[in-house]
Amino acid sequence: MPSISVTEYYAGKSIFITGATGFMGKVLVEKLLRSCKDLKKIYILVRKKKGQSAESRLETLFSCRIFENLLKQNPKVVNKLRVIPGDILEEGLGISAADMVELEQECQIVFNNAACVSFKMPIREAVNQNTIGVLRTLEIAERMKKLEVFLHVSTAFCHDGIEVLEEKMYPSKHDPYRIIESLKWMDDELLATCEPTLIKPYPNTYGYTKALAEQILTSFVGKFPIAVARPSIVIPALKEPMPGWVDNTNGPTGVIYAASRGVLHTMHCSDSTKIDTIPVDVTISGLILLAYFTAIER
DSSP states (O other): OOSSOHHHHHTTOEEEEESTTSHHHHHHHHHHHHHOTTOOEEEEEEOOBTTBOHHHHHHHHHTSGGGHHHHHHOGGGGGGEEEEEOOTTSGGGGOOHHHHHHHHHHOOEEEEOOOOOOTTOOHHHHHIIIIIHHHHHHHHHHTOTTOOEEEEEOOTTSSTTOSSOOSSOOOOSSOHHHHHHHHHHOOHHHHHHHHHHHHTTOSSHHHHHHHHHHHHHHTTTTTSOEEEEOOOEEESOSSSSSTTOOSOOOHHHHHHHHHHTTSOOOOOOOTTOOOOEEEHHHHHHHHHHHHHHHHHTO
């Protein structure tokens, strides 16, 4: 048995999170602040969006309903959050030199949750966000002097055709570094022509680029402890922070919403098809535990 509990491990820790303003990211931040009260600081990478500064987006984050009870119980909890302006699409994540020094000196844990889940995204954009973005985050993590664990959120659908996905790394169809280099000289028209053949047998660029990202991770093995989580389709909360909470209409949520509104009456599907889903709160608890076990067993 581990010598310390989960909350004891997270006490005094500083955590860097990408994708903190997304569906899973919000629940991760809320869960850490609520259940790991003695953590030192959470740094969240936030980019400017639609005329909003990174700081104003933090205010928007805390205005989300799932933070209501937390803020009522402890209004000062906001002081544990620190915005790091940046963007996974920029070199060095667009992090300033001053902020980078702080991350290098303070962070022990990284939750890499940033990704684009659009299944219609062109290959260039998907590689930039889901593959190169991971590489850039790994390069930042490599500079963190106190790093104890790097947790990457992948997907259960990143290795198409494998019926039983084991807890091990699988080689990607292509060398991710060669794909990244190819994007530098291939124009959009040529890429669009090559895309169907390039990603086959994947049905979309999402799964393909997430598999490339996992291959990128293997090139950092031995430099610092790495954990990979592969959740299936993440659905609304089972219990925490409130039953049924969701902030999007992706996947099954959209189907249920459309049916409940009377917009969707019928749809083609197989009665033998199984849909793998997992509630967001169960997923987030798993991520927190995975980081904990990886760190203490390193």
